Amino acid sequence: MVWRQLLEQALVQLEQHNWHKLLGDQRSLPLFSTENQAWILLDWFPRAVRSGLRYGAIISPQNVMVRLEIAALIREVNTYPLTYRLFADEAAAANWLIQQP
Structure with missing residues (x-):
């Protein structure tokens, strides 16, 4: 799957940089x-934490059902030593990320 490959590459970039x-x-x-x-919660996020990920900003999905699903995933993800937030637009998401240490 393309999105899994993208997330795997994100881990590589987190570690390298x-x-x-x-x-x-x-x-x-x-x-x-x-x-x-299950893959994203039980496999990818634990590896992302080990790779150094601490803050994530998500531009909210347009589909209401997907938005609800993502909100539920964020609640679970925030049990890791991560802070993830959902935003309506890219400017707000980027601004929040810039403010994080």
Whole structure:
């Protein structure tokens, strides 16, 4: 899957550049399958934390059902030593990320 490859590459970049922040534009994101939800929560996020990720900003999906799904994922993700927030637009998301240490 392309989005998994993209997230894997994000981990590589986090590690190589010692980055701690990530901005995700998820306006066109479809619903996740149960398998993909499990992968992102149980596999990708723990590795992202080990790679140095501390802050994530997500541009809110346009689809209401996907937005609800992402909000639920964020609640679970915030149990990790991460802070993820959902934003209506890119400017607000980027501004928030810039303010984070």
